Amino acid sequence: MPDRVRVRAMMPPGHLRTPSYLRGKTGVIERELGPFPNPEQLAYRQPAGKQPLYRVRFTMGEIWGDAAERPEDTVDAEIYGHWLERL
Amino acid sequence: MPHDHHDHGTPHSHEGMSPSGHPYRADNDTALTYWQVMEIAMRELLIEKGVTTSAEVQAQIDVMDSRSPANGAAVIARAWTDPDFRQRLLENASDASREMGFDIGPLQLIAVENTADTHNVIVCTLCSCYPRNLLGLPPDWYKSRAYRSRLVKTPRAVLGEFGLNLPDSTTIRVHDSTADMRYIVLPARPAGTDDLTEEQLARLVTRDSMIGTGLPRTPE
Amino acid sequence: MGGRDAGPVDLSQHDFALWEKRVDALMVICSSKGHFTVDGLRRVLEDMGEDAFETMTYYERWVASVNQNLLEAGVYSIEELGRRMEQVARRGATYGEAAEGTADA
Numbered sequence: 001m002p003d004r005v006r007v008r009a010m011m012p013p014g015h016l017r018t019p020s021y022l023r024g025k026t027g028v029i030e031r032e033l034g035p036f037p038n039p040e041q042l043a044y045r046q047p048a049g050k051q052p053l054y055r056v057r058f059t060m061g062e063i064w065g066d067a068a069e070r071p072e073d074t075v076d077a078e079i080y081g082h083w084l085e086r087l
Numbered sequence: 088m089p090h091d092h093h094d095h096g097t098p099h100s101h102e103g104m105s106p107s108g109h110p111y112r113a114d115n116d117t118a119l120t121y122w123q124v125m126e127i128a129m130r131e132l133l134i135e136k137g138v139t140t141s142a143e144v145q146a147q148i149d150v151m152d153s154r155s156p157a158n159g160a161a162v163i164a165r166a167w168t169d170p171d172f173r174q175r176l177l178e179n180a181s182d183a184s185r186e187m188g189f190d191i192g193p194l195q196l197i198a199v200e201n202t203a204d205t206h207n208v209i210v211c212t213l214c215s216c217y218p219r220n221l222l223g224l225p226p227d228w229y230k231s232r233a234y235r236s237r238l239v240k241t242p243r244a245v246l247g248e249f250g251l252n253l254p255d256s257t258t259i260r261v262h263d264s265t266a267d268m269r270y271i272v273l274p275a276r277p278a279g280t281d282d283l284t285e286e287q288l289a290r291l292v293t294r295d296s297m298i299g300t301g302l303p304r305t306p307e
Numbered sequence: 308m309g310g311r312d313a314g315p316v317d318l319s320q321h322d323f324a325l326w327e328k329r330v331d332a333l334m335v336i337c338s339s340k341g342h343f344t345v346d347g348l349r350r351v352l353e354d355m356g357e358d359a360f361e362t363m364t365y366y367e368r369w370v371a372s373v374n375q376n377l378l379e380a381g382v383y384s385i386e387e388l389g390r391r392m393e394q395v396a397r398r399g400a401t402y403g404e405a406a407e408g409t410a411d412a
Contacts, residue, residue, distance in 0.1 A: 015350035021310040043346035069243045073259040078266035122367040123326045123402045128391035132383045139336050147332035212309030236311040
């Protein structure tokens with residue numbers, strides 16, 4: 001049973017690497033990539049704590065609903081741990 | 088932004104094509120722009136302050152010019168001919184590329200494999216992340232608003248514009264390079280290539296086939 | 308911009324100009340020496356707003372961002388940059404003339 005996660009739907013301003021089109025969407029962890037410095041701190045010249053990074057797979061049906069060309073097609077994206085809620 | 092001094096110039100003012108078959112870009116003999124002035128001033132200040140040297144800047148340009156899709160094509164052809172290498176490529180594409188002698192720096196590369204029922208394609212919706220250390224600089228369209236906006240929603244329509252029409256039975260996996268990884272597609276080896284050498288196979292591997300907007304060439 | 312409406316993909320391709328390659332090289336060199344991060348580069352690119360995507364070319368946006376990051380890092384000052392840009396612009400009417408002139412500071 002793969003790990004299901006939901007991307008946080010928050011919309012703060014500033015530089016971050018979680019695409020808007022995936023916020024609030026549910027996917028499964030495709031693989032864990034290990035800890036990486038948090039870009040939200042690096043972007044502002046701050047000392048960056050490490051965040052676990054995951055590749056998360058979303059179906060087009062989940063992201064776009066009826067507008068999907070073929071709901072079973074997927075998007076994989078790298079999402080930092082602090083943006084994910086385990087389901 | 089200081090737009091007031093900005094001369095947009097004409098980006099395609101030359102007649103004819105460069106040796107690589109592309110139109111030249113505006114360069115040394117077109118009107119100087121605000122942003123070119125900024126580049127010159129910045130570079131001179133960086134050299135005077137000891138951050139870099141003219142030689143280092145030129146060396147970096149030479150490194151960039153030496154990287155091309157031929158590097159990636161060699162990796163793909165090796166994976167087609169050496170099952171153990173293919174396995175290592177799929178497990179750690181950075182190490183596998185280094186093993187072939189490519190200096191890819193700190194690039195963290197993931198290879199995604201096309202199969203009979205799966206097609207992979209790469210994009211960066213947030214900026215223009217691209218496996219430049221292996222493939223060279225990205226094509227203009229890869230950095231375009233149209234490609235970056237549309238590929239994650241309507242990949243079939245976008246691939247159709249590249250002349251790639253996939254059957255409904257093929258699952259498309261779009262990979263959005265949102266963070267620290269870069270991606271390369273390992274395309275399926277074309278049929279009818281059993282007799283080809285690794286070098287001959289590499290010539291079938293196009294840049295677009297490693298981004299996923301195309302397929303390898305088929306042998307003549 | 309993932310998911311937004313946009314027109315067809317323009318497949319035309321251009322070679323890079325020397326000044327664009329130099330911007331790219333300076334980005335790689337300065338970030339590898341720790342003067343800024345690629346995240347800092349992206350932050351400034353995003354902060355330019357949507358208009359910049361229409362009104363500036365790719366490497367025009369990059370040179371603006373590299374410069375902003377170098378100013379923030381204190382590598383040089385606004386005054387130093389301003390004075391040098393003034394000198395450079397006086398050297399000639401083309402990139403070739405301006406880039407090959409010597410600083411008369």
